[in-house]
Amino acid sequence: QGQAEAPADSSRIKLSGYVQALFQKASAPGIESFSGGGFEENVDQRFTVRRGRMKLTYDAGSSSAVVQIDATEQGVIIRDAYIHFTEEKWNTFGLQAGVQNRAFGHEVAYSSSRRESPERSRLFQTLFSGERDAGAKLIIAPPAESQLGFFRLEAGFYNGSGTISDYDNNKDFIGRLHTAFEGRTAPWSLGLGASFYSGGQRQNTRYSYEMTSDDGFTLDSAESNIGQTAKRRYYGADIQAGYDFSFGNSEIRAEYITGKQPGSSTSSRTPRSRPEEDTYHREFEGAYAIFVQELGKSPLEVFIKYDFYDPNKKVNSNGLDESFTEGDIRFQTWGYGLAWKYDEHITFTAYYEDVKNEQTTLSGFTEDISDNVLSLRIQYRF
Amino acid sequence: QGQAEAPADSSRIKLSGYVQALFQKASAPGIESFSGGGFEENVDQRFTVRRGRMKLTYDAGSSSAVVQIDATEQGVIIRDAYIHFTEEKWNTFGLQAGVQNRAFGHEVAYSSSRRESPERSRLFQTLFSGERDAGAKLIIAPPAESQLGFFRLEAGFYNGSGTISDYDNNKDFIGRLHTAFEGRTAPWSLGLGASFYSGGQRQNTRYSYEMTSDDGFTLDSAESNIGQTAKRRYYGADIQAGYDFSFGNSEIRAEYITGKQPGSSTSSRTPRSRPEEDTYHREFEGAYAIFVQELGKSPLEVFIKYDFYDPNKKVNSNGLDESFTEGDIRFQTWGYGLAWKYDEHITFTAYYEDVKNEQTTLSGFTEDISDNVLSLRIQYRF
Amino acid sequence: QGQAEAPADSSRIKLSGYVQALFQKASAPGIESFSGGGFEENVDQRFTVRRGRMKLTYDAGSSSAVVQIDATEQGVIIRDAYIHFTEEKWNTFGLQAGVQNRAFGHEVAYSSSRRESPERSRLFQTLFSGERDAGAKLIIAPPAESQLGFFRLEAGFYNGSGTISDYDNNKDFIGRLHTAFEGRTAPWSLGLGASFYSGGQRQNTRYSYEMTSDDGFTLDSAESNIGQTAKRRYYGADIQAGYDFSFGNSEIRAEYITGKQPGSSTSSRTPRSRPEEDTYHREFEGAYAIFVQELGKSPLEVFIKYDFYDPNKKVNSNGLDESFTEGDIRFQTWGYGLAWKYDEHITFTAYYEDVKNEQTTLSGFTEDISDNVLSLRIQYRF
Structure with missing residues (x-):
């Protein structure tokens, strides 16, 4: 009586998931960390x-819907x-709307169940705190068997604030072009991508600091800054390359991003709530x-990962x-x-993970702080 | 070893759901709204x-159980x-217990995946904030094929506070009688319902304001008011009528409710936490x-909705x-x-939605405030 | 494209669950209770x-993964x-990692859908607030058909803090040995278990109170107490015994635990957040x-349960x-x-449940306080 009578065909329903049980040992207690979040006060080991x-x-062929939740001791x-x-005419143009991965670069949308490193890069x-955002994107992806099957274009608008209620009026544009090739006579694969993000966030105070030279920030305190974006x-570029050698498959993936990011005096993280602090442009x-x-043919693989993030290019x-x-x-x-x-x-x-900060004359960062982390993980994927 | 060994028969398990991706544009930033909740400060558009x-x-025929969650960026x-x-004797008397829709009127229990307007009425x-409540109801519904198959009676008791821990001792009675008829020779359908709610909430201060005349509220500040209900x-009445014309199916649904609702000085909403404010009876x-x-035979339909809610009938x-x-x-x-x-x-x-408040001599409401909302939605139901 | 392509075989996926709808009536409003949590202020009945x-x-035979959530009006x-x-060689040695029941005693891991009493004992x-914890345990359990099939040993390390982020560095050891026997010629069954817990929590103030005699607590306020464990x-022992008499199956289960538990001045509950209070050792x-x-052959069973918990053995x-x-x-x-x-x-x-506190000369506990609870429950298990 008014309840959703699901027209569901049960063969179209797929349940999947994965569980990652993790033990971590940090080089010092209570550290800030990008390896699964900071450690609590006095804590350097945790399950x-x-x-x-x-x-x-629910996959009905030309259309589908996904609901995915994450259940951990954090909630x-x-x-x-x-x-x-x-x-269904060209099987090329698609639309995806709702809370979803942001289509920028390769690592954001690459599933945590397949990524070798336990976490995404600091960058x-x-x-992209939490990776997901609410929005809608157009996808242009000719079918794999067509001549243009190597090509995929995604472009859409998102709140920009991640999986919370949006805290400002700016809707952010994200565009990504990706091409993928495979060898016909040799077992190689190559992917190339370029991404673009154009958005912003509302300044909620009159104090706007711009990094104009390497001497430091210049303050603009015009009343009219309030409400400005x-x-x-x-700007991002990414590459994925693989070759299936006789001694085992080799793969390399790399990504570079540069641009402008607003933040507070102490952080360049995209805020998870309405930013009330003065704005720093970096x-x-x-x-x-x-x-x-x-x-080889063993079930083992080794991997090495390097990443860096310089929030403020203009000062060394x-x-x-x-x-x-x-x-x-x-x-x-x-890593x-x-x-x-x-x-x-x-x-x-x-x-x-061996984490190194640059050594500066800023107190607390005159030396490399102790913030390395060892992770031991079991993952079950189904 | 002590874990629930489910005696489940997998053919009895049904997974269903729906996803609603929504973009909204409000006529002014930061407005209060019943179109999916208020807009954040400075925000007039959102995904x-x-x-x-x-x-x-889990549906075992004569018995079933339901667990349903809602996953959005709000939690x-x-x-x-x-x-x-x-x-199983008469197949007529049933019991439903747990967190469920309140059986009052038609729109409360009508699924959001089938309702044409994105939200329920302001009323x-x-x-019935959140529609659901914890309680138990008796259902008398003779089988469809019986002579009394048109008839459905539901009566039960609920916390009254919605899906939170109950904040007072009053358990609220809700009763509903609904009848449904269909044409045998012509494609019409008709539903008629009557509903009754009798409950209350504990007064937690001595100040009790009663709207006795259109001059305003009369205060009763007896110490004994504390703890009173x-x-x-x-009292509600509802009608649903449909006719499948050659130019397309037409349907009309309407509902009227009147009664008494306790509230605070500034709101008549059923509280979502223990009410600590003085009580206003309206x-x-x-x-x-x-x-x-x-x-016609197109996949399109148009609809018009009108609703009003007057929290205080005695003053114009x-x-x-x-x-x-x-x-x-x-x-x-x-709408x-x-x-x-x-x-x-x-x-x-x-x-x-074109929302109109009455124009009063109360400051802030001397004119129609700007609070219209345009909603663009994609829904996937499975 | 990087999304988890589940290698899932749908026949290996099992959905199960249970719903418990409950009405309770307490002997007094607003009481503290272990019968489903305390009652809200002024409330003595609730749905x-x-x-x-x-x-x-997901059960792949020799390996499996479980994700289970609990959806109630509490969240x-x-x-x-x-x-x-x-x-797979001996089918005897196993590992279980993640958020799981703590393997101590019988009642902790015994499913709430099978336990006759609505709640676990006060003890x-x-x-073990919430029963679950994050950790990893080794299981030695020879197959049921082997000569040692009656034997099950579990030993592992856990955070000790339950299903929250760990608040200290101590990882707690839990070990449990359980044996189970069944009659061959008579319908009896017997289980015997012994359990051991060795862990601790960080003292975050210098004030450490030890119950040394029945005169009361002795204070040690050495600065060095901060950071001590x-x-x-x-130490626990448990027994489960059953006999299928002609007048119906009889079952008895019992458990005893003693030991040391740190707490605050007013509670010996294992804390659900970093303990900032002075430490009381009891x-x-x-x-x-x-x-x-x-x-008999009726669908009815009766049961009686007795439990006690004395947080401080040394004082009567x-x-x-x-x-x-x-x-x-x-x-x-x-009960x-x-x-x-x-x-x-x-x-x-x-x-x-008839709950009795000891009668003391401590104000508030000179008589038996009113905190009995009647529970009426419908459970659906699938």
């Missing part, structure tokens, strides 16, 4: 379920709730590269004095990993 | 997943968790009517001066919608 | 969905998110016994004066229940 996913997909939260459909965690603009750059080598280590903050410090991370694919569902991973 | 439902039904919350069973959002009493009335017209526009508040203002809404049923799962809806 | 479980199991929370696998609710150490003991009698009723608090009071509960197994899914339960 956690990093991800506990339950994903419901039960939404991951995805979106609708996808593709027109992406800073710019602080620009977010990112130009940033960041990148990562990961190299993955399967060890020597210039970083007390007029700056931790929000201006460049970090780089070397060393070993994965054992125990069976089709279970993967054991050991991963050590 | 949101309004509803992201995952519903698990993951319960929608339903109830048990239903019907005796229902005010009286402020009456909630609603007599209210409200109604809606929606007309839906399918456009002229009388509304500074001794009253926004909690006494009458609102009416005209104009177009729906396109793209396929069996996807519906596109465009809906514009 | 609630005590548990609304949705459990997703949607994680219950389980773990990975289990057993080596377990105090020591306050010991949690539990020796406790507690136990329960439940007797369940099926009534006479000694409990104003130098102690409610955190030192011994409670015992007699009387009747269950009606309506069908394979539905069970009706009526359960009355």
